[in-house]
Amino acid sequence: MALWLGLWMLPLVVGGATVLLLPARHRALPGYVGVVATLLSWVGALGLLLNLGLYSPAWVAEATWLHFPTVGAFTVGVYLDTASLLLVLAVCTVALLVQVFSVWYRRGQAHGRRYVGLLLLFQLAMLCLVVAPNLLQLFVAWELVGACSYLLIGFDTHNPKAARAATQAFWVNRVADVALIAALGLLWAQ
Numbered sequence: 242m243a244l245w246l247g248l249w250m251l252p253l254v255v256g257g258a259t260v261l262l263l264p265a266r267h268r269a270l271p272g273y274v275g276v277v278a279t280l281l282s283w284v285g286a287l288g289l290l291l292n293l294g295l296y297s298p299a300w301v302a303e304a305t306w307l308h309f310p311t312v313g314a315f316t317v318g319v320y321l322d323t324a325s326l327l328l329v330l331a332v333c334t335v336a337l338l339v340q341v342f343s344v345w346y347r348r349g350q351a352h353g354r355r356y357v358g359l360l361l362l363f364q365l366a367m368l369c370l371v372v373a374p375n376l377l378q379l380f381v382a383w384e385l386v387g388a389c390s391y392l393l394i395g396f397d398t399h400n401p402k403a404a405r406a407a408t409q410a411f412w413v414n415r416v417a418d419v420a421l422i423a424a425l426g427l428l429w430a431q
Contacts, residue, residue: 243416247320248281248282248284248285248289249282249283249285249286249288249289249329249333249348249368250282250285250287250365250368250372251285252277252278252279252281252282252285253278253279253282253361253362253364253365253368254365255278256274256277256278256279256281256287256361257278257358257361257365258280259274259361260274260275260354260357260358260361261352261354261358262305265354266414267350268353269332269344269348269353269356270353271333271353271356271357271358272340272343272344272347272348272353272357273344274357275340275343275357275360275361276337276340276341276343278361279298279333279336279337279340279361279364280337282333282336282337282364282368283330283333283334283336284338285333286329286330286332286333287305287330287333287346289321289329290326290327290328290329290330291304293321293326295323295326297322297323297326298322299321300319300320300322301318301319301320301321301374302318302319303316303317303318303319303374303375304317304318315375315377316374316375316378318374318375319372319374320372320373320374321372325372328371329368329371332364332367332368332371333364336360336363336364337409337421339360340357340360343356343357343360344355355396356393356396359392359393359396360393361391362389363386363390363393366380366382366385366386366389367386369381369382369384370382370383371383376425376428376429380386380421380422380425383421384418387411387414387417387418390410391407391410391411391414392407394406394407394410395407395408
């Protein structure tokens with residue numbers, strides 16, 4: 242099980258680190274590294290689905306992240322059931338399509354390393370969101386997804402439309418954050 246988990250998370254981390262360490266003169270290479278990392282992640286997700294099966298019982302793995310004597314332990318981990326397995330595969334499939342399209346769309350443009358790195362971080366945050374075993378991890382992953390959205394939407398800093406769209410996405414996410422925090426507060430109180 243741990244092998245399959247590593248196969249859909251680890252390529253994104255290794256791919257992101259590789260992309261950021263590439264020399265700036267390589268304009269096309271970061272896109273291909275992103276495609277390979279995302280393809281490996283997709284293969285790992287498919288292997289995980291085939292290994293666990295579509296109707297398997299829920300599988301949970303957690304480790305203590307922070308521990309406070311008065312509040313208790315905050316954990317980080319993975320919760321896999323049929324719905325989350327399908328969402329993992331959906332996230333990896335859409336991310337693969339986006340990475341392939343980005344290689345074509347951004348061909349010859351500068352800052353490819355940062356763009357591909359943000360796409361890989363976005364995918365990793367989405368995966369952490371859909372497999373979150375607790376509400377704190379869900380909230381942290383949600384915030385990371387929102388930050389990546391803002392940075393990717395406003396990536397073309399010379400385009401005023403992109404800057405306006407990024408600002409609009411930022412404020413829409415803040416409104417959603419208020420609703421999410423209120424819902425988390427109600428759940429915590431119960």
